[in-house]
Amino acid sequence: MEPGGIPFLTGLCFSRQFTVTGSQGPILARLGGVVELSCQLSPPQNVEHMEVRWFRNLYTKPVHLYKNGKDLHGETISKYVERTELLKEAIGEGKVTLRVFNVSVDDDGQYHCFFKDGDFYDEAITEVQVTATSLEIQILLHPPTIKGILVECNSAGWFPQPQMEWRDSRGEIIPHASKSHSQDTGKLFNMKMTLLLKRSSQGNVTCYLRNPVTGQEERTNIVLSDEFFPWNIMWILNLSLILGVLLTFIMVPSVDLHYAKWGWGSYSNPPFPAVTLLILASFSPVPPSDPHFQLDTTWLEDVTVILCVLMVFITMVISFVYFRFRGKWNGKGGTSEGTVPLTDLQMSEGVAFPDLVP
Incomplete structure (x- = not known):
């Protein structure tokens, strides 16, 4: 009996060991939308009896906690209350998915997917990149002066900070006079850029913005006639x-x-x-x-x-x-x-x- 018991215990010990794998590469999340983060145990096994914890920087402040076969919403940090859901359709195969609703800029960053079975545990890290692109670009004209016309381009509601530049009718970059940005209460970037036009040949200009994460581009152009140049x-x-x-x-x-x-x-x-x-x-x-x-x-x-x-x-x-x-x-x-x-x-x-x- 005893010789046969050793292999049994050894097999039981190895059966409790596993590795956790998460999503490869960053996951893009649109501002105000929904993002899903998945992780998988290997080898596949039922994890209903395990502790599944999603957290950001601190283990003690979970984004979502599943323990003893239940979702413990009372353990979740305040800004994720009623914003998360754990999908368990494939929990018998060792796969769980965290769904986060109403994505905000604060959701940008790393997420730890943590599994614990008894004394053994493992985790995987998934990165989320929140993106926001503004469809509204405004071009303002300042009153003409003896130095020329100062053209100002404004666009709000970007994340992360976009690339911003002036381009001429041939698509070539025009050096800007000034460029600045600020962030609102939602941490979205408000962009401002100016250009001093000194002659009518520069009258056809385009304000160009590009989201560095998604590559999405937005642009608005303006054409100034000779009448604008005093x-x-x-x-x-x-x-x-x-x-x-x-x-x-x-x-x-x-x-x-x-x-x-x-x-x-x-x-x-x-x-x-x-x-x-x-x-x-x-x-x-x-x-x-x-x-x-x-x-x-x-x-x-x-x-x-x-x-x-x-x-x-x-x-x-x-x-x-x-x-x-x-x-x-x-x-x-x-x-x-x-x-x-x-x-x-x-x-x-x-x-x-x-x-x-x-």
């Missing part, structure tokens, strides 16, 4: 600025020369600080990615207009005062002989001004 206004402003600067450079030396002629000293304090400020702002602009870009652009436009108006106004005032003084002195005894015309020839020959006798 080049006429820019040319008028630039021309006015150039004319104003030229007039200033012409009039200031004339007034300086007039002051020297009448012995009043030299006037050499033209209003160049404002021009210098404008030049610095033009050659060292605020980048479009800066949150104050719109404010800077508006400021630059206002300063340009104000400078143009001031230059024209100052030029008119200086000219008026100059000719008024000239006429006044001529009228009080100054003769035509006392004033030497400033021809190019005389200036090149270094003709001096005669002294005026009051």
